[in-house]
Amino acid sequence: MNAAPLVAIRGLQKRFGAGPLVLDGINLEVGQGEFVSFIGPSGCGKSTLLRLIAGLTSASDGLITVDGTPPEKAREKMFFVFQDATLMPWRRVAENVELPLLLRGDAPGHRRERVAQMLEVVGLSGAAEKFPWQLSGGMRMRVSIARALTVAPEILLLDEPFGALDEMTRDRLNEDLLAIRSRNSFTGFFVTHSVAEAVFLSSRIVVLGVNPGRVTAVIDVPFPYPRQSELRETPAFLRLLATTAHALRAVRS
Amino acid sequence: MSPSLRSRLAAYLLPAATAAALIVLWYVLKAVFQVPSFVLPAPHEILVAAWEERSFLWPAALVTVRGALLGFSAAVGVGFLLAMALGFSPRVKASLYPLILVLQMMPVTILAPIFVLWLGQGLPSIVAITFMIGFFPVVANTTMGFISVDRNLRELFVMCNATRAQEARYLRIPGAMPYFLTGMKIAGTLAPIGAIVGDFLAGSAQGGVGGIGYMTISYFSQLKTPALFATGLVACVMGFVFVGGVNWLHWRLLHLWHDSMVKKE
Numbered sequence A: 001m002n003a004a005p006l007v008a009i010r011g012l013q014k015r016f017g018a019g020p021l022v023l024d025g026i027n028l029e030v031g032q033g034e035f036v037s038f039i040g041p042s043g044c045g046k047s048t049l050l051r052l053i054a055g056l057t058s059a060s061d062g063l064i065t066v067d068g069t070p071p072e073k074a075r076e077k078m079f080f081v082f083q084d085a086t087l088m089p090w091r092r093v094a095e096n097v098e099l100p101l102l103l104r105g106d107a108p109g110h111r112r113e114r115v116a117q118m119l120e121v122v123g124l125s126g127a128a129e130k131f132p133w134q135l136s137g138g139m140r141m142r143v144s145i146a147r148a149l150t151v152a153p154e155i156l157l158l159d160e161p162f163g164a165l166d167e168m169t170r171d172r173l174n175e176d177l178l179a180i181r182s183r184n185s186f187t188g189f190f191v192t193h194s195v196a197e198a199v200f201l202s203s204r205i206v207v208l209g210v211n212p213g214r215v216t217a218v219i220d221v222p223f224p225y226p227r228q229s230e231l232r233e234t235p236a237f238l239r240l241l242a243t244t245a246h247a248l249r250a251v252r253s
Numbered sequence B: 001m002s003p004s005l006r007s008r009l010a011a012y013l014l015p016a017a018t019a020a021a022l023i024v025l026w027y028v029l030k031a032v033f034q035v036p037s038f039v040l041p042a043p044h045e046i047l048v049a050a051w052e053e054r055s056f057l058w059p060a061a062l063v064t065v066r067g068a069l070l071g072f073s074a075a076v077g078v079g080f081l082l083a084m085a086l087g088f089s090p091r092v093k094a095s096l097y098p099l100i101l102v103l104q105m106m107p108v109t110i111l112a113p114i115f116v117l118w119l120g121q122g123l124p125s126i127v128a129i130t131f132m133i134g135f136f137p138v139v140a141n142t143t144m145g146f147i148s149v150d151r152n153l154r155e156l157f158v159m160c161n162a163t164r165a166q167e168a169r170y171l172r173i174p175g176a177m178p179y180f181l182t183g184m185k186i187a188g189t190l191a192p193i194g195a196i197v198g199d200f201l202a203g204s205a206q207g208g209v210g211g212i213g214y215m216t217i218s219y220f221s222q223l224k225t226p227a228l229f230a231t232g233l234v235a236c237v238m239g240f241v242f243v244g245g246v247n248w249l250h251w252r253l254l255h256l257w258h259d260s261m262v263k264k265e
Helices: A046-054 A071-077 A093-104 A108-121 A137-149 A167-183 A195-201 A229-233 A235-252 B003-032 B043-052 B054-088 B090-105 B108-119 B123-147 B151-159 B164-202 B212-221 B225-254
Strands: A007-015 A021-030 A035-039 A061-066 A078-081 A155-159 A187-192 A204-209 A214-220
Touching: A007 A046, A021 A046, A021 A214, A035 A046, A035 A195, A046 A061, A046 A071, A046 A078, A046 A155, A046 A187, A061 A071, A071 A078, A078 A137, A078 B151, A093 A108, A093 A137, A093 B164, A108 A137, A137 A167, A167 A195, A167 A229, A187 A195, A195 A229, A195 A235, A204 A235, A214 A235, A229 A235, B003 B043, B043 B054, B043 B225, B054 B090, B054 B123, B054 B164, B054 B212, B054 B225, B090 B123, B108 B123, B108 B164, B123 B164, B151 B164, B164 B212, B164 B225, B212 B225
Parallel strands: A035 A187, A035 A204, A078 A155, A155 A187
Antiparallel strands: A007 A021, A007 A061, A204 A214
């Protein structure tokens, strides 16, 4: 294990304006290649924590470093997948996926090649010329993930990306996300409400409590990658599901 | 006959039938009350007058179209740039928007003589009046468009380390397009009216050719009522051509992606 963690959070506090503390006393170190889920009741600040790591909002106190620098300086190493797909309705699927490369100033030939690759990775090669409104919610989310992958981020931050999808689509996308990760290795941060999703995807689950948001439990998930859908039916998986659900309930009471 | 074809036919037939009925009513009332033609000409008299006066009406229509086009283009261009300044900087918006409102509250009938004082009778004043009528809807709508950018999309651009110019080009301007086009539609409806009013208030027959507004005054003073009605007809046609053009542009730019245009099964 490398000595320096990829993401280090020390004594983090966050409040908005003069409001109450949203996050308090957060300490966390995440190494390269981990997949960490934040889970907790509404209002525990898990999305805020993700946005802090992304540098989209700044800490009120404490320290966050990404690869040894402040998050705002490490953006080219990271990408963010939003809760809704956040596509531009006037750009076709391929043009949406292309956007980060376009903004970065990559050459057109390279952009085309990379977009085609990423659309294939998410299984949407046939939809390149479609507009977002012509896609289902699950397909739109795939486009969003393909867009994030174009820049080959070291760190992928996902803010409840599958929250609005039905369970079958969500399970399917969970499996696909892990399959993608086995090829395009990235360190993952994942915000979710779903215990099953957290256990299936993560190497580590961070349970957050409310008022203010703080870490109440950290659960290691020992199952090796690659994980297949059958994992969900094993007794060990179900036991860990119960443990995590218990930890989450303890927060609520 | 398929239901869709029937509904499409109805869309044309119903207004045509209504128009025919009104024209019949027009003739009946004129005959029953024996209204003289200098008060209310019959529809065919208007068409005849339009034909007989064509050597005056056609050049007049061209003059008005020129005024309307120039004023409309200025309203759209200046409106867009101004909206960009207002939409991109809250400080500019705070300091400028109330003043634009004040300007908008000023009735054109008061502005017209001022323009004539400054610019003289004729095209420059007409263009200025058309501009004044058209530019506010463009500014108000487009500013709204620049302001209402999806928050997540903006953060996406932040994550990409996008420059302000990139954000403008790839996010704000395309995002504001539907709003801009709505403002343009309103300005397009108002432009021919603005040009005619401008012509009416500040027009001149310099070089022998006045606009439609000028012709209106001329026919009115000569009590050539059928020709006076004919100028109304010309104004209507002009308005439709203008709105048709803007609608076409609207369709062209939005039909592939915007919610208002795409057909969802």
